[in-house]
Amino acid sequence: MANFEAIKKEYEEILEKLSDPELISDWKKFEELSKKKNELEKIIEKQKEIEEIEKKINENKLILSSGEDQELASLATEELKSLLERKNVLQKELENLSKKSVTGPHSVIIEIRAGTGGEEAALFANDLFKMYSKFAQNQGWEEKILSSHQTELGGFKEIIFELENGDVYSKLKYEGGVHRVQRIPLTEKGGRIHTSTASVAVLPKPKKTEIKINPADLKIDFYCASGPGGQYVQKRHTAVRITHLPTGIVVSSQTERNQLKNKENALTILQAKILEQKEMAEEEKIHGKRRSQIKWAKRAEKIRTYNFPQNRITDHRIKKSWHNLEEIMSGKLDIILNDLEKNFTV
Numbered sequence: 214m215a216n217f218e219a220i221k222k223e224y225e226e227i228l229e230k231l232s233d234p235e236l237i238s239d240w241k242k243f244e245e246l247s248k249k250k251n252e253l254e255k256i257i258e259k260q261k262e263i264e265e266i267e268k269k270i271n272e273n274k275l276i277l278s279s280g281e282d283q284e285l286a287s288l289a290t291e292e293l294k295s296l297l298e299r300k301n302v303l304q305k306e307l308e309n310l311s312k313k314s315v316t317g318p319h320s321v322i323i324e325i326r327a328g329t330g331g332e333e334a335a336l337f338a339n340d341l342f343k344m345y346s347k348f349a350q351n352q353g354w355e356e357k358i359l360s361s362h363q364t365e366l367g368g369f370k371e372i373i374f375e376l377e378n379g380d381v382y383s384k385l386k387y388e389g390g391v392h393r394v395q396r397i398p399l400t401e402k403g404g405r406i407h408t409s410t411a412s413v414a415v416l417p418k419p420k421k422t423e424i425k426i427n428p429a430d431l432k433i434d435f436y437c438a439s440g441p442g443g444q445y446v447q448k449r450h451t452a453v454r455i456t457h458l459p460t461g462i463v464v465s466s467q468t469e470r471n472q473l474k475n476k477e478n479a480l481t482i483l484q485a486k487i488l489e490q491k492e493m494a495e496e497e498k499i500h501g502k503r504r505s506q507i508k509w510a511k512r513a514e515k516i517r518t519y520n521f522p523q524n525r526i527t528d529h530r531i532k533k534s535w536h537n538l539e540e541i542m543s544g545k546l547d548i549i550l551n552d553l554e555k556n557f558t559v
Contacts, residue, residue: 217260219554224253252310259307266300320377320418321385322359322485327370328391330409335368337394337519338411340542342372345385347544354379359478360466373482375418382417387530387553389415390516397522406522410515416485424484424491432456433476438467455479462486531556 227250230236236243273296276282276289325341327334349356354376361372376385393410401407435450452467453475464486466478518527519538526541526549527534533552535541541549 220253220256224257256310259303259310263300263303263307266296266303270296320375321381322373322375322416322418322482324373324414325369326412328410328412330407332364332366332368333398333407334409334411335364335370336366337409338369339367341392341411341413342369344542344544348546349376351544352379354381358468359482361468384550385415388413390514392517393515394519395521416489419484419488424487430458432458435472451475453479455483457483460487460490
């Protein structure tokens with residue numbers, strides 16, 4: 214089952230949002246939060262019921278262990294059997310409620326961009342992509358690359374991919390921000406440690422009915438896909454660039470050999486970015502500009518350092534380090550994600 218403390222915390226946050234008098238002006242948001250509140254309430258009540266049953270089970274076990282009153286022990290044995298059966302039923306009900314309760318979108322768009330550090334930053338972006346890919350594989354999630362721009366040495370200036378079919382957002386929602394690496398690049402002959410960065414954005418994938426795009430608002434360009442160094446991969450115009458005129462958002466895709474599939478990929482990215490912008494605007498409207506800036510600073514905030522010479526990963530938000538760097542980079546992210554879930558405050 215999902216972390217019960219995290220569920221209670223989420224419930225308290227929803228109650229706080231629902232108490233905001235300005236929220237009533239956004240009826241759709243109010244309905245969504247109310248529905249989520251009711252789902253979480255059922256889970257919390259069921260958990261409390263299980264805890265009460267467990268207290269009674271322990272009381273009956275104490276009576277049996279004392280061995281003083283045979284008649285009382287006989288009643289305790291009978292009641293204990295009934296309580297254990299009831300507990301099993303409640304646990305199954307709780308498990309089903311937890312599955313029904315959606316703690317976040319089941320699909321996300323992850324965007325990784327090389328930052329400062331030139332080719333080394335692009336190689337680090339590729340390392341982060343591999344880390345998330347291997348973690349996703351271990352979780353049984355499905356992955357689809359929507360857009361990528363590779364460098365000659367195998368790094369990525371940018372890679373955008375979709376992960377779906379699981380509790381993807383609830384696990385990866387804290388990964389957005391600037392990731393920093395400290396290591397000696399393969400191209401470094403003097404043995405000096407270089408510092409490079411890559412940014413990660415985790416964007417919930419909108420539901421089909423959530424973001425509606427007017428085709429008249431789109432400027433679509435087709436061009437030849439190019440690979441590392443700028444050489445043309447093929448002569449057909451299969452790559453797609455879409456500009457959303459009302460917002461100015463520009464997205465592109467050239468990963469597929471089929472123009473239609475590239476267009477679909479680009480539209481998927483566009484919808485996620487429009488949703489992000491929409492949520493930022495709503496957050497600012499309800500809570501004011503300052504709170505909005507704090508919440509959405511995660512795109513530019515330095516969140517983590519990967520120090521290879523010292524075999525250490527440090528998350529600066531919770532001020533904690535782990536020393537099994539290679540293992541974590543190979544996709545074993547659970548140790549970090551679990552600590553973030555316990556300690557992170559929005």
